[in-house]
Amino acid sequence: MMQHRALLHTICYRSGAPFQTNAVLPEITVDIRPAAALPYFTITQTDGKTALRYELARHDRVYGLGEQLGGLNKRGKMYRTYNTDISPHQPHIETLYGSHPFLFITGERGFGFFLDYPSEMMFDISHTHKDILEITIPSQDFDLYLFDVSEPKQIVREYLTLTGSPYIPPKWAFGYQQCRYSYPDAETVQAIATKFRELDIPCDAIGMDIDYMVNYKVFTLDDDKFPKFAEFVAQMKTNGFRLVPILDAGVKVEPGYAIYDEGKANDYFCKDEQGEDFVAAVWPGLCHFPDFLREEVRAWWGKQYRFFTDQGIEGFWNDMNEPAIFYVPEKMKQAREKIYAILSKDDIGRELTEVGDTMELFNRREYFKAFSQRADDGRVVNHDAVHNLYAFDMTRGTAEQLKLAMPGTRYFLLSRGSYAGLHRFSGIWTGDNSSWWEHLEVNIHMLISLNFAGFFYTGADTGGFGAEVSPELMIRWMQLGMFSPLFRNHTWYGSRQQEPWSFDPETTAILRDVLRLRYAMIPYAYSEYMRAVRELRPFIAPLFFEFSGERSQQVEDQFLYGESLMIAPVYTPNARGRFVHLPESRWLRWNASRCEDRAMTVMQPDDYYVSADIHEVPMFLRENRLCVLAEPMSHVHEQPIRKLTVLGFVTNAAEFVYYEDDGASYGYRDGQCAELTIRARKTAAGIEVSCEKCEHGYALQISELACEFYDEHGKQFRSSVTL
Numbered sequence: 196m197m198q199h200r201a202l203l204h205t206i207c208y209r210s211g212a213p214f215q216t217n218a219v220l221p222e223i224t225v226d227i228r229p230a231a232a233l234p235y236f237t238i239t240q241t242d243g244k245t246a247l248r249y250e251l252a253r254h255d256r257v258y259g260l261g262e263q264l265g266g267l268n269k270r271g272k273m274y275r276t277y278n279t280d281i282s283p284h285q286p287h288i289e290t291l292y293g294s295h296p297f298l299f300i301t302g303e304r305g306f307g308f309f310l311d312y313p314s315e316m317m318f319d320i321s322h323t324h325k326d327i328l329e330i331t332i333p334s335q336d337f338d339l340y341l342f343d344v345s346e347p348k349q350i351v352r353e354y355l356t357l358t359g360s361p362y363i364p365p366k367w368a369f370g371y372q373q374c375r376y377s378y379p380d381a382e383t384v385q386a387i388a389t390k391f392r393e394l395d396i397p398c399d400a401i402g403m404d405i406d407y408m409v410n411y412k413v414f415t416l417d418d419d420k421f422p423k424f425a426e427f428v429a430q431m432k433t434n435g436f437r438l439v440p441i442l443d444a445g446v447k448v449e450p451g452y453a454i455y456d457e458g459k460a461n462d463y464f465c466k467d468e469q470g471e472d473f474v475a476a477v478w479p480g481l482c483h484f485p486d487f488l489r490e491e492v493r494a495w496w497g498k499q500y501r502f503f504t505d506q507g508i509e510g511f512w513n514d515m516n517e518p519a520i521f522y523v524p525e526k527m528k529q530a531r532e533k534i535y536a537i538l539s540k541d542d543i544g545r546e547l548t549e550v551g552d553t554m555e556l557f558n559r560r561e562y563f564k565a566f567s568q569r570a571d572d573g574r575v576v577n578h579d580a581v582h583n584l585y586a587f588d589m590t591r592g593t594a595e596q597l598k599l600a601m602p603g604t605r606y607f608l609l610s611r612g613s614y615a616g617l618h619r620f621s622g623i624w625t626g627d628n629s630s631w632w633e634h635l636e637v638n639i640h641m642l643i644s645l646n647f648a649g650f651f652y653t654g655a656d657t658g659g660f661g662a663e664v665s666p667e668l669m670i671r672w673m674q675l676g677m678f679s680p681l682f683r684n685h686t687w688y689g690s691r692q693q694e695p696w697s698f699d700p701e702t703t704a705i706l707r708d709v710l711r712l713r714y715a716m717i718p719y720a721y722s723e724y725m726r727a728v729r730e731l732r733p734f735i736a737p738l739f740f741e742f743s744g745e746r747s748q749q750v751e752d753q754f755l756y757g758e759s760l761m762i763a764p765v766y767t768p769n770a771r772g773r774f775v776h777l778p779e780s781r782w783l784r785w786n787a788s789r790c791e792d793r794a795m796t797v798m799q800p801d802d803y804y805v806s807a808d809i810h811e812v813p814m815f816l817r818e819n820r821l822c823v824l825a826e827p828m829s830h831v832h833e834q835p836i837r838k839l840t841v842l843g844f845v846t847n848a849a850e851f852v853y854y855e856d857d858g859a860s861y862g863y864r865d866g867q868c869a870e871l872t873i874r875a876r877k878t879a880a881g882i883e884v885s886c887e888k889c890e891h892g893y894a895l896q897i898s899e900l901a902c903e904f905y906d907e908h909g910k911q912f913r914s915s916v917t918l
């Protein structure tokens with residue numbers, strides 16, 4: 196199934212002796228040419244730095260950079276690649292937790308490129324000058340992979356051929372996940388789980404945030420809070436809930452604590468300028484940081500997850516791995532002295548403003564320059580030069596060892612920090628956003644951009660992490676979250692409760708319907724996700740990937756969800772509708788609220804204002820396309836799906852390939868799956884359906900189809916098929 200096309204249009208332009216990041220698949224070979232031969236760009240190299248300059252045509256659009264704030268088209272802003280733990284995500288922020296230096300240009304001339312360089316780069320995209328794209332690299336050692344094709348789909352395919360197939364999580368991870376910082380003990384987790392089942396709201400996983408640990412020490416579990424953990428995990432699983440613990444990168448400095456002792460004894464930690472183990476503070480207080488650049492350290496780290504997998508845990512989220520640093524002891528000492536000096540005065544005026552500056556202790560660049568790592572070839576490198584690889588290597592080590600610890604079972608893994616290429620090992624979430632309407636909008640752009648970069652399994656903290664969510668924002672965000680492969684509601688300890696029942700009865704009812712609709716769509720989403728991975732094209736795509744019209748090139752707030760559906764989320768407060776562009780073909784509008792509802796309208800291609808009451812999500816089924824729905828369940832594996840409803844907008848002929856596998860193993864890699872090709876054809880007598888079953892070492896569970904087709908007049912045709 197996972198056959199890749201050859202890389203026909205990719206050339207690597209090399210400058211100097213770049214650090215090998217492992218973003219590119221080791222088995223791939225591409226032509227390597229000197230950077231001086233690079234087409235399109237003007238390249239200037241002086242004082243150990245590089246500037247790449249490209250003149251944009253007036254209507255060129257620039258896409259990419261994965262996890263970044265701002266528009267989908269990146270023109271008009273400065274961006275940086277330097278993984279940073281930063282919150283709140285204010286609009287001017289130039290870098291977040293992940294660095295994905297893959298971009299493409301479309302317009303007068305189209306091409307794409309991936310700058311494989313693991314530290315800070317600046318991307319001035321029509322910011323300083325409206326028609327110039329200027330990239331500055333503080334080095335002359337980098338690889339630039341040029342994808343010399345103009346079609347965005349093909350550029351993405353080249354990039355994903357180079358860097359690998361997107362991660363496929365277990366199927367339960369397509370269910371909904373409930374999280375909070377924190378549900379601190381088993382009793383609370385149990386109460387949350389019970390409530391979901393009592394209220395008949397679907398859910399598959401509950402996140403365990405840092406309070407489950409003993410004093411925030413990674414790979415520990417507080418037995419008082421979670422007694423008989425293995426039993427608890429098993430009991431939760433019986434009820435259809437996976438528990439997903441968080442793991443942080445910093446290791447508390449504490450002799451007698453096994454992880455610290457082992458890391459110390461084996462010399463696994465990053466070194467400071469004196470050659471001592473580097474010390475900085477994160478949640479547990481002073482910590483050391485594993486040197487994940489080394490294979491041996493990655494393996495050691497990854498093996499620690501057995502502490503959990505041995506107790507039945509199947510999923511994890513790796514956090515604080517940019518890495519996040521609260522302070523280093525010396526900086527804290529200076530800050531303290533300065534503050535004491537200011538506060539010990541009686542007459543304080545302007546000096547008070549210095550207190551704020553002095554307290555800017557978090558994640559300072561100088562910390563990252565103050566320690567070093569050792570590569571496998573023995574080379575010592577300053578951490579700053581390979582900064583963006585820290586999370587990549589931590590999560591790579593985790594993934595490699597989870598594969599061994601859970602033989603034959605797909606692991607679930609998220610990482611906060613990331614670098615290009617991590618998409619083949621893990622999903623990512625987009626960090627500490629806020630309960631702001633603006634972040635709901637940005638979530639749409641990020642979903643699309645991250646899909647370009649291969650992060651198909653991604654999503655934001657639905658409802659927002661920081662700040663306080665309103666019921667309306669919660670509803671609208673859940674209505675978007677239901678289309679994110681990773682659909683997780685998460686918030687911090689200081690905010691109001693964000694579980695679906697935390698607002699008012701009407702909101703609970705709406706959110707239940709949203710979640711039921713999500714679950715009803717999992718057969719469609721899973722089929723399309725697997726197809727997108729197989730074909731190396733975004734699962735969530737912008738309109739311009741499919742439609743050539745001028746308006747389709749501009750739309751940033753609608754997206755294709757798989758190949759049949761287009762979604763137009765509502766992301767502004769108090770709106771009871773929104774403008775929507777319907778490109779090229781006719782569309783069947785389905786303002787869904789409940790998965791059982793059918794208020795279908797045929798619409799001609801054009802621009803419209805469509806209504807969307809608080810409980811409605813504007814969805815559109817494409818002409819001559821089908822989509823499948825199942826009965827929603829309380830969790831993904833509650834029971835096998837035997838019956839599907841096929842929804843279709845058929846004016847001529849349509850086809851959909853429904854895909855099934857066991858959802859748990861790696862069998863799909865050897866082709867163990869079943870496919871059901873459903874074909875619908877309009878004839879004088881009505882709409883005919885035919886099916887073709889294809890089973891390879893896996894028996895299709897579906898035995899019945901209930902078809903509901905609509906033609907160009909909105910006339911409904913029903914039929915059923917027994918397989």
Ligand code: GLC
Binds near residue numbers: 375376404611627686
């Ligand atoms: C970080 C994570 C957040 C988590 C918190 C506590 O801020 O991004 O998701 O809840 O740490 O662990």
